[in-house]
Amino acid sequence: MLHADPHPGNFKLIKDGRLGVVDFGLVSRLPDGLPAAMGRILRIAQQGDAHQVAEGLRQEGFLASEIDAEDLLDYLGPFVEPAAVPEFQFNRDWMREQFIRVRDPHASGGVAMKLNLPPSYLLIHRVWLGGLAVLSQLNAKAAFGEVLEEFLPGYAVEAIAAAASGSQQRSRLASPTRGTAWG
Secondary structure (H helix, E strand, O other), rough: EEEEEOOOOHHHOOOOOEEEEEOOOOOOOOOOOOOHHHHHHHHHHHOOOHHHHHHHHHHHEEOOOOOOHHHHHHHHHHHHHHHHHHOOEEEEEHHHHHHHHHOOOOOHOOOHHHHHHHHHHHHHHHHHHHHHHHHOOOOEEEEEEHHHHOOOOOOOOOOOOOOHHHHHHHHHHHOOOOOOOOO
């Protein structure tokens, strides 16, 4: 389950040291955990393959219309940055800059107006951005990429290679000239 209202009032430390969750009013059932597509798309964005990022987001339902893949990658770039460096310094200025940028309908060629948030990702999106905001408020410095390697399905380099290999084998059956990492 994904708890999408992570504020201190919804959690209690129990006397024996365990963490108790009090409010389950805003949760999402994720029996298989976070979607592996999140990790794959983030890793491919980090590697700079704009067309594969656009295709992955299209397959997940994030693109509402045609979009310039390079503008899309440019728009997502600052959110990829924390994973792309050995350690990232989250801070309020960085978060404020991202908030202003993503609310600008003209940023990166109007990308924001061409994005869609699939219902299955609504609470994931809320938690992800909330987590970035908390890290920024705490002025946290973290090896974010290492955390994603360990905990975000599909993000590890091995997962990307396996997905690409499996989808290329499937694609060769249908078309000998095209393969994709989104199978």
